Amino acid sequence: MIARGRMTACVRNPPTRILVLGFVATLWSAYAAGGEPVGDATRGAVVAQACAVCHGKLGEGNFPLGYPRLAGQTENYLRKQLEDFVTGRRSNPLMDAITRMYNEQQRADAAAYYASRSAPYAPAGAPADPRLLARGRLLVRTGDEARQLQACANCHGPDGSGEDFAGPCLVGQSATYVVNVLNEWKSGARNNDGGRQMQVVATRLDEKDAAAVAAYAESLGHAK
Amino acid sequence: MPQKLKETDVVIIGVGMTGSIIAKELAAAGYKVVGLERGQPRFTVPDFQSPSVHDELRFDVRKALMQDNTREAVTFRNNSSQTALPIRRWESFLPGTGLGGSHVHWNGQTYRFQANDFELASRTRQRYGAKFLDPDISIQDWGVTYAELEPHYDRFEYLLGTSGKAGNLNGQIQPGGDPFESPRSRGYPTPPMKEHFQGATFRKAATSLGYHPFPQPSSNLSQPYTNPEGVKLNACVFCGFCERYACEHYAKAVPQTIILPVLMRNPNFELRTGCQVQRINLDSTRRKATGVTYIDAAGREFEQPASLVVTTSFALNNVRMLLLSGIGARYDPSTGKGVVGRNYAYQTMSTVASFFGEDFIVNPFMASGASGTLINDFAGDNFDHGGLGFIGGAFIGAVNTNGRPIQYHPVPPGTPAWGKGWKQAVVAHYNHTIMLSLHGSSVSQKQNYLDLDPTYKDAWGQPLLRMTFDFPKNDLRMAEYVTARGVEIGRATGAKQVAGNPRKGPYTITQYQTTHNTGGTIMGSDPKTSVVNKYLQSWSVSNVFVVGASNFPQNASWNPTGTIGALTYWAIDAMKNRYFRNPGPLVSA
Numbered sequence: 001m002i003a004r005g006r007m008t009a010c011v012r013n014p015p016t017r018i019l020v021l022g023f024v025a026t027l028w029s030a031y032a033a034g035g036e037p038v039g040d041a042t043r044g045a046v047v048a049q050a051c052a053v054c055h056g057k058l059g060e061g062n063f064p065l066g067y068p069r070l071a072g073q074t075e076n077y078l079r080k081q082l083e084d085f086v087t088g089r090r091s092n093p094l095m096d097a098i099t100r101m102y103n104e105q106q107r108a109d110a111a112a113y114y115a116s117r118s119a120p121y122a123p124a125g126a127p128a129d130p131r132l133l134a135r136g137r138l139l140v141r142t143g144d145e146a147r148q149l150q151a152c153a154n155c156h157g158p159d160g161s162g163e164d165f166a167g168p169c170l171v172g173q174s175a176t177y178v179v180n181v182l183n184e185w186k187s188g189a190r191n192n193d194g195g196r197q198m199q200v201v202a203t204r205l206d207e208k209d210a211a212a213v214a215a216y217a218e219s220l221g222h223a224k
Numbered sequence: 225m226p227q228k229l230k231e232t233d234v235v236i237i238g239v240g241m242t243g244s245i246i247a248k249e250l251a252a253a254g255y256k257v258v259g260l261e262r263g264q265p266r267f268t269v270p271d272f273q274s275p276s277v278h279d280e281l282r283f284d285v286r287k288a289l290m291q292d293n294t295r296e297a298v299t300f301r302n303n304s305s306q307t308a309l310p311i312r313r314w315e316s317f318l319p320g321t322g323l324g325g326s327h328v329h330w331n332g333q334t335y336r337f338q339a340n341d342f343e344l345a346s347r348t349r350q351r352y353g354a355k356f357l358d359p360d361i362s363i364q365d366w367g368v369t370y371a372e373l374e375p376h377y378d379r380f381e382y383l384l385g386t387s388g389k390a391g392n393l394n395g396q397i398q399p400g401g402d403p404f405e406s407p408r409s410r411g412y413p414t415p416p417m418k419e420h421f422q423g424a425t426f427r428k429a430a431t432s433l434g435y436h437p438f439p440q441p442s443s444n445l446s447q448p449y450t451n452p453e454g455v456k457l458n459a460c461v462f463c464g465f466c467e468r469y470a471c472e473h474y475a476k477a478v479p480q481t482i483i484l485p486v487l488m489r490n491p492n493f494e495l496r497t498g499c500q501v502q503r504i505n506l507d508s509t510r511r512k513a514t515g516v517t518y519i520d521a522a523g524r525e526f527e528q529p530a531s532l533v534v535t536t537s538f539a540l541n542n543v544r545m546l547l548l549s550g551i552g553a554r555y556d557p558s559t560g561k562g563v564v565g566r567n568y569a570y571q572t573m574s575t576v577a578s579f580f581g582e583d584f585i586v587n588p589f590m591a592s593g594a595s596g597t598l599i600n601d602f603a604g605d606n607f608d609h610g611g612l613g614f615i616g617g618a619f620i621g622a623v624n625t626n627g628r629p630i631q632y633h634p635v636p637p638g639t640p641a642w643g644k645g646w647k648q649a650v651v652a653h654y655n656h657t658i659m660l661s662l663h664g665s666s667v668s669q670k671q672n673y674l675d676l677d678p679t680y681k682d683a684w685g686q687p688l689l690r691m692t693f694d695f696p697k698n699d700l701r702m703a704e705y706v707t708a709r710g711v712e713i714g715r716a717t718g719a720k721q722v723a724g725n726p727r728k729g730p731y732t733i734t735q736y737q738t739t740h741n742t743g744g745t746i747m748g749s750d751p752k753t754s755v756v757n758k759y760l761q762s763w764s765v766s767n768v769f770v771v772g773a774s775n776f777p778q779n780a781s782w783n784p785t786g787t788i789g790a791l792t793y794w795a796i797d798a799m800k801n802r803y804f805r806n807p808g809p810l811v812s813a
Contacts (some may be wrong), residue, residue, distance in 0.1 A: 008568035068668075148456060154274040154472045155461065166461075195459035199273075200448050 037105040039075065044113025047106045050098065051114075058119035063218075066176030071119035077168040078111035080192075086168035121172040121221030128215045132208075136216025139209060140170070147204045152213065155197065160217055169192040174220020226517055226525035232256045232494075233528040235516050237545060240325020241785070242771045242792045244479040246534055248453075249796045251492035255804075256323035258528060260499040260518055263322030268480050272470035280630045283468050289329045291538070295683035298540060302730050303671060304557060310680050310688060315445045315743055316733040317570075318468065319538040322599045323497060326477040326538055327785070331467040331593025331625055332443035335388045336377050336790070337784035339370035339406040340605045344778065347605070351573050357615065358698055360669045363778045365587055367749040370406050373790045376797070378409055380789030381441075381805055382710035384477035385449035385457050388412035397417070402438040403701030404600040408422070416701045417460065420590055422658045423597030426622035429716035435599045440623055441786075443477035453486045464626035466593025475591070496520070498680060500684060504533050505614055505766060513551075513768050519598030519684055520602055531800075531807070532767050539774040543568075543674045543744030544689040550744075551754050551765050557692075563755045565674040567743040568691065569779040572664030572699040574618065574726045576632050578712035578775040580656045580720035587655065589627030596623030602706045603781035604665065614701040616665030620710050624659045635658055637723050655749050660714060662706050664727065666779040669696045674744045686708040695729045703727040740784050742776035747791075749811075757811040759798035760791065766809045771795050 036126075048059070054067045061069030070078065085088035085099040086107075101105060138144070140160050143151040152160055155167035162169025170178070182192035185202035205213065233255040236243045244257060251257045266272070282288045291314070297309035320326030340347050347366045348356065357363070416439035419427070424447055425716025427437040444460035451457070460475040474481050487493055498521030505514045505527065515529035535545050547562050555566035580586070588692040598621025600606055609615055626632060632655040635649040677690040707726035714722035727737075748754025751763035760775055762768040771792055772785045780787075801809050 070616050092273075126230045141273075143273055145269035148268070148474055150269060150472055150474060158275055195461060196448055197459065197461065200456075200458050 037108045039079065039108035039112025041109070041112075041116040043106075043110040044109035044111070047102060047110040048113050051110065054094070056119065059114045059117050060122070061174050061177070063174045063176065064179050066174050067180035068177045068181075069119070069173050069221075070114040071117040073114055073169050074162045074164040075111050075115035077162075077164050078114055079108055081109040082111060084192045087193075090190060105165045122174070122218070124219070124222040128219060132215050133213045135209065136212035136214070136219075139205075139213050140216055149201065149204050152201075160220060165210055170217040170220070173217045175211075175214035175218040178217050179210055182210045182214070226527045227471050228280040228527045228529070230325070230474055231515070231529040231531070232258045232531065234258070234262060234532045235240045235500050236309055236533060237516065237533065237535040238262070238325060238541065238693055238778060239323055239479075239495060240536060240538070241318070241327035241479055243325070243534075243536035243787060244483045245789070245792050245810075246536060246771065246796055246799075248483050248487040248490070249800065251490040253765075253800055255492065257493045258530070259493065259495045260501055260528070261323055261495065261497045262500045263497065263720055264478070265323045266470075267323075267327070267484075268470070268472065268474055268749070272472045274472055276461075276472060277472045278465050280628050283329075284628065284631050287314050287318060287468070289320050289468065289470065290314050291321045291324065297680070297682070298551055298688045299677040299680050299688050300733050302688070304308070304692055304756040308690045308692070309676055311733055315735060316731075316737050318736075319540060319739065319741075323495070324484070326468050326579075327478050328480070329468050330478070330775055330785060331783075333443045333594040333623075333783040334381060334384060334388070334443045334786045336408070337370070337780045337782060337787050338404065338604050338606075340368050341780040342366040342368060342373070351605070352609060352615070356609075358696070358782065360671065361696065362668045362670050362696060363615075364567075364746075364748060364753060366777055367747050367754065368791075368794065373787075373794055374407070374409060376790040377555040377786060378792035379793050380786065382413050382444040383451050383453065383482050383789070385451055385482075386441050386443050387414040387417050387446035388437050391438055400438065402600050402716065403436050404603070412441065413451075414446050414449050415543045417442045417444070417592065417595040418462075420462075421586075421596055421626055422565065422586055422588065422591075422596055422622040423595070425658055425717050426660065426713065427597045429713050430597075430599050430620075432716050433685045433713060435601045435713075437597050437599050437629065439597040440594045440598055440621065442592065444475050444592040444594055445477070446731045451482055453801060454734045455481060455482055455485050457481050460595075460597065460737065462590050462592050463739045464591045464628060466626055501545065502548070504535070504545065504551060504685060504765075506549065506551070506765065510550070511765060513765050523743075532769070532803075534769045534771060536771050539647040539741045539744065539772045540689055540691075542770050542772050542774040544676070545678050546755065546762075546770065547674075547689070548686055551762055551768060552676060553665045557670055557673055560670060563746075563751075563753065565744050566753075566755075567668035567672045567746050567777055568672050568693060568741070569668045569776065570693065571666050571738045571740040571779055572616075572618070572695060572703050572727050574662040574664060574703045574707045574710070574724070576620075576660040576714045576725065577636070577723045578658045578660070578714040578717050579634075579636055579723070580658070580719050581655055582652070582656060584656050586658060588624055588629070588632060588657075588659075591625055592628070593625045594623070596621050596625075598623055600781075602732050612701070612705060614698045616667060616699065616702050618662040618664035618702070618706040620660055620662050620706065620713065622658055623661050623663075627654070636721055658714075658719070659715060660710050662703070662704060662710050663702055663738075663781060663783070664699060665781045665793070667696050667698050667707040667742075668743055668778040669698075672696070673771065679715070690722075694731050695727065700727065700729055737781075740773065740779060742773045742779040742784060744774075745770045746777045748777060751813045757809075759802070759810045760795040761798070761803070761810050763813055767807065769795060
């Protein structure tokens, strides 16, 4: 049966997290069959030394290169992505090879480690266009009926703060990474979410709206 | 004096599922259509979005999406010797209000009735003899057949994108589907939902007993879908907040996700919300409607003249609208004469709870409104009733829709109703119980009916609808029989303890059962025993059509929405191809 993951620092609104627990059925359908290891953050710190090259010493991410922030990410999201790189459900030339150098226990440990970490956010650069941020805020929190776009918050938590088992935390994520990953969803290069939720959403976001969501997500870290 | 507005071709009373579909079709055919909706306008964005949409206190307990019964209630009594009192808090059934109507908070369970259901009276007589039924039962044939409705069921399912597995394709039984279903012309538009653990456990147990489990047909979709209107729906995420809630994911087929985007763009259609229709107006002959009178949200009274009036409100409100307007003769239970309000029926719901140990983890919250597994072996007339002393039956299934913490806490019989003992039992059983629903049919009988309350009025001074209802003995016998079958299945799952809870009388309005209120404006082939003809046209006022579950002469073993949708398209065809070409009665009385 499913190991009960700890709620991570990124989930700021505990009462709402239970509301989307059911989402596990979609996201975990290929992965939840019994017997998987329980992650250990202390052991994970050792594994994570290898990740630091790209994802930052503290898991803060590499903003110019668009390597995602891992610190404070929801544990079950991290675990699922690591397993998906191994099985080929998700593919990235670097991650495919690296994840296969570790066993399932080690990957679970790394996920537990990063989920438990906090790390500084990237400093605000040149101020983003306020209209772009306002549009991003609207899409994350409310959605857009004209494009049949639901709020990102439905799955990614209030203001993108993450929902364990449902959707990853977006707060303070690299805008470059968010745009890249939305493009992967749109092109079909990434399709490991089970119900094709993200493909539908990414297809309905045009380039400008994708940039708006990404800029807003990154800016949420600046507010910290 | 009401302000008289410019005449329109069609007025729709109630812009819910049937109202939106009819409005869309008639507006597209070139008619000017005015849709009058008493509630508020609302759309997936921004009205149904997280986090507010998952507020269990607001929607489950306080019933935020339901008809405002501080302004417009229904009065209730079990029989004519009692004095009815207004229902001040909805519990047994939950009529919705607002744009999209009750369809916004439905569960997405999208069944077809069987061929037998539409000819229930004659087929029962044929199979079991004229004296089989209790004498006060008033079931009758619908005046329309399954074969006539099949293309319309099909059209409705493709509008919704229903996810399911066909069991009978043009007479060929399909493995994995429901072998008892009447033939369908093609499969469901989308594949069935993923089976949850409760469903899988039930399927194994039911199969071991020789029954025929199949996935519940769901209009919370299994995959993204574009319907024939060009409107797109998303895949369901199994969040467990369907019934009593609106869907934030564009994954549940409701007017907002299947038809309103098209309807709202059509310049022939005008939506007016906050408009409470008081009555359908008749001319001096009382054989022709001239339009409707309504009061808007600011309290202003308007008369909207129209050539055709279609009432598409919730079943109970359709009945009330005809009673308030004096269309058709009121049913009188003492003489059996009159038709409006006659044959009110409901649904006979029973449950079986199977309690397991702590190592058996169910995760009930991983569900949608229609992601279960069920059997029809004991539904309708799928089994021999000879010697059983009742007609009808129930589907039996692991169709639990949620594990919401305020509403869902299964506990074994004998558990204290509150306090420490209750809390301990909730903790022990919440994640280790499989609930089976037994969704039973409901026969109509002479004592059960709807009329206007002599005492209580709504906020506009109009009499409330009065419901007089108790469970027919036929249905209580049915509930006992099918619950015993459900208990056998529960035992076959290997549960430690199985508790059957067959529906017992008297009917209470203080416990949730279903919102499947049917009858009162029933269809048929004889104006002496029906309110509308087979095309849902009023026998007495030919430019009034009445569409909804109020047309059902009695209720079958399944949720009504699929059949309401089929009747809707059936009636639209009659309006477009027959009525508008030659306005007047489509069937001579």
